[in-house]
Amino acid sequence: MTSSDGRAPSTRATRVRGSGGSRARxxxxxxxEAAALVAAYERHLHAERGLSPHTVRAYVxxxxxxxxxxxSAAVAGAGELADLDVGVLRxxxxxxxxxxxxxxxxARRAASSRTFTAWAHARGELDFDPGARLVAPRAHRALPGxxxxxxxxxxxxxxxSGAAEQxxxxxxxxALLELLYATGVRVSELCGLDLDDVDFDRRVVRVLGKGSKERMVPFGQPAERALRTWIEGGRRLxxxxxxxxxxxxxxxxRRVGPRTVRRVVHAAVAAVPGATDMGPHGLRHSAATHLLEGGADLRSVQELLGHATLATTQLYTHVTVERLKAIHDRTHPRAQ
Structure with a gap:
C-alpha cells in the first residue's frame, strides 16, 4: 500500500491507524501533543459537561x-493537528x-467528531472548526419492538406471582420490572437509584439522567406496592x-448492575406468549408508546423520559401511527 505521494506508510503509522488494533493501543x-489533547478533552467531558462514563468513553x-x-500515512500531507480539516473528517x-x-x-461518529473539533477550536487548538462544515448521513431510526x-x-x-413466594x-x-415499566427510566438510571430517591408520599422517584440532569418521575400503585414489599422484606435479607x-x-x-437487570427483563419477556424479545430499553419504549396511546401529550412524555429534544420523543408518535394504520387496515371495511 502506498500513499498518494507514492511513499509506503511507515510501520508506526500503520499501527496507529490499524483497524485491528485497540483504541487503547x-x-x-x-x-x-495529540495524547495531551485527548487527555484534556476527556477531563472536559467529565468535569465540565458531566457526561456519563459510557458517553465519555465513546466520545474519547x-x-x-x-x-x-x-x-497516519493514509492521509496524504497530514501530520499535525493543524491539518485537521473537513477533508480529513470525510x-x-x-x-x-x-x-x-x-x-x-x-452518524454518531460524525456528531462526536463535531463535538471534538468545536471544543478544540474554542480552546484555540484549531484556527477554524472543520466539523461545522461536515454533513453526515442521518441515522436510520427503526421502529422499536x-x-x-x-x-x-x-x-x-x-x-x-413469582414474588408471592417471598x-x-x-x-x-x-419491583424493578414494575418501576421500569411505570416510569420508563433508563437501565443506568434505575441502577443508580438510592433509597431516599423514592418519595412514597408523592409517589415519585428522583432520577439523575444524562448530563447529570435531575427529574422527578411519577409511578402508580402497583409499583408502590412492589417497592414497599421489596424494601421492607427482600432488601433487608x-x-x-x-x-x-x-x-x-x-x-x-452490592448495588445491582445493568447486566443483571437486562437478564431479568429478557427472562420475564421470554415468558410472555408472542412477545418480542427485548431488554430494559424495550420496556422504556413500551411505556412511552402506551402513554401516548392513552392520551398523554408529547411534551409531558419528553419530560418523563428525560429526552433533551422533542425530536427524540417524536419517534414514539411514529410507532403509534403505524399501530393505528395496522388496526385500520385490519378492521375498516374500506381499508382494502
Whole structure:
C-alpha cells in the first residue's frame, strides 16, 4: 500500500491507524501533543459537561480514532493537528464506511467528531472548526419492538406471582420490572437509584439522567406496592455492609448492575406468549408508546423520559401511527 505521494506508510503509522488494533493501543501510540489533547478533552467531558462514563468513553474513543487516522500515512500531507480539516473528517468517515460501519454508527461518529473539533477550536487548538462544515448521513431510526398493553400486564402478573413466594431476588425482580415499566427510566438510571430517591408520599422517584440532569418521575400503585414489599422484606435479607443506600441490590448485597437487570427483563419477556424479545430499553419504549396511546401529550412524555429534544420523543408518535394504520387496515371495511 502506498500513499498518494507514492511513499509506503511507515510501520508506526500503520499501527496507529490499524483497524485491528485497540483504541487503547492507538491512544498510547499518538504523538505527545495529540495524547495531551485527548487527555484534556476527556477531563472536559467529565468535569465540565458531566457526561456519563459510557458517553465519555465513546466520545474519547472517536477522538482517538480520528487523530490516529490524521497522524497516519493514509492521509496524504497530514501530520499535525493543524491539518485537521473537513477533508480529513470525510476521509475518516469514508474509511469507517469501507470497514462496514453502519449508517447509525457513522452518524454518531460524525456528531462526536463535531463535538471534538468545536471544543478544540474554542480552546484555540484549531484556527477554524472543520466539523461545522461536515454533513453526515442521518441515522436510520427503526421502529422499536414493543409490548402490547396486554402483554405488559401479563409480564407483571407473572412477576407478581413469582414474588408471592417471598424469595428476596424474586421480590427485587418484580419491583424493578414494575418501576421500569411505570416510569420508563433508563437501565443506568434505575441502577443508580438510592433509597431516599423514592418519595412514597408523592409517589415519585428522583432520577439523575444524562448530563447529570435531575427529574422527578411519577409511578402508580402497583409499583408502590412492589417497592414497599421489596424494601421492607427482600432488601433487608440481601443487604450487607457494602450495600450502602442502593435501592436495588444484587444477590451478594452490592448495588445491582445493568447486566443483571437486562437478564431479568429478557427472562420475564421470554415468558410472555408472542412477545418480542427485548431488554430494559424495550420496556422504556413500551411505556412511552402506551402513554401516548392513552392520551398523554408529547411534551409531558419528553419530560418523563428525560429526552433533551422533542425530536427524540417524536419517534414514539411514529410507532403509534403505524399501530393505528395496522388496526385500520385490519378492521375498516374500506381499508382494502
Amino acid at each position: 492507538t491512544r498510547a501510540e499518538l504523538p505527545a 474513543g472517536d477522538a482517538v480514532s480520528l487523530l490516529g487516522f490524521l497522524y 476521509a475518516w468517515l469514508a474509511d469507517q464506511r469501507s470497514a462496514g460501519r453502519s449508517r447509525s454508527t457513522l 414493543l409490548l402490547r398493553p396486554q402483554q405488559a400486564n401479563s409480564l407483571l402478573r407473572a412477576s407478581e 424469595d428476596p431476588v424474586a421480590l427485587r425482580d418484580h 440481601l443487604a450487607t455492609e457494602s450495600s450502602g443506600a442502593a435501592l436495588f441490590l444484587g444477590a451478594k448485597g
